[in-house]
Amino acid sequence: xxxxxxxxxxxxxxxxxxxxxxxxxxxxxxxxxxxxxxxxxxxxxxxxxxxxxxxxxxxxxxxxxxxxxxxxxxxxxxxxxxxxxxxxxxxxxxxxxxxxxxxxxxxxxxxxxxxxxxxxxxxxxxxxxxxxxxxxxxxxxxxxxxxxxxxxx
Numbered sequence: 001x002x003x004x005x006x007x008x009x010x011x012x013x014x015x016x017x018x019x020x021x022x023x024x025x026x027x028x029x030x031x032x033x034x035x036x037x038x039x040x041x042x043x044x045x046x047x048x049x050x051x052x053x054x055x056x057x058x059x060x061x062x063x064x065x066x067x068x069x070x071x072x073x074x075x076x077x078x079x080x081x082x083x084x085x086x087x088x089x090x091x092x093x094x095x096x097x098x099x100x101x102x103x104x105x106x107x108x109x110x111x112x113x114x115x116x117x118x119x120x121x122x123x124x125x126x127x128x129x130x131x132x133x134x135x136x137x138x139x140x141x142x143x144x145x146x147x148x149x150x151x152x153x
Contacts, residue, residue: 029092029104033058033133033148040144054079058133058148066090066106068114086111095126102127116146 035056054072061067069083088108095103104125108114112121117137125135133148 029060029090029102029127029133029150030062031060032151033060034151035146036132036149037147038144039147055083056146056148057083057151060090064089064091068106068108070114084111084114086114100126100128104133116143118143 035052035054038052054070056068056070056072059067059069066088068086068088070085071079071081071083086108087110088106090107091105093103093105094101104127106115106123106125108121108123115121115123115137116135117123118141123135123137125133125137127133131150133150135146135148139145
């Protein structure tokens with residue numbers, strides 16, 4: 001009887017551990033992402049802008065939501081004294097590309113003015129294999145692209 005109880009406990013533990021999803025921290029977007037460069041696209045070569053005059057951060061949650069904080073006023077181009085925030089949902093789509101892992105579509109539900117794009121309520125980002133999140137949403141309108149890196153905790 002005692003041996004049966006031990007075997008049942010071991011089987012339950014094994015079943016529970018098998019049902020948990022392994023999440024590789026290098027291939028997901030969960031956590032805090034800070035802007036590290038702005039690439040100007042109107043030149044023939046994309047060169048990172050060394051002088052970023054604003055702060056921007058995304059927080060991606062495991063429930064499919066995100067928060068964006070920014071001190072950049074997308075309409076006037078000036079900076080806010082205090083960051084404003086926007087909330088929304090994101091969707092991840094795998095892509096078969098040699099340099100990229102996922103396409104991330106962010107749909108803004110509040111403060112749509114913070115969406116960096118050509119005039120919609122969504123941003124389209126790419127998670128690269130070198131663990132950078134690149135927003136190319138403004139490139140179609142001759143705007144810059146933004147590169148973010150995950151903050152190390």
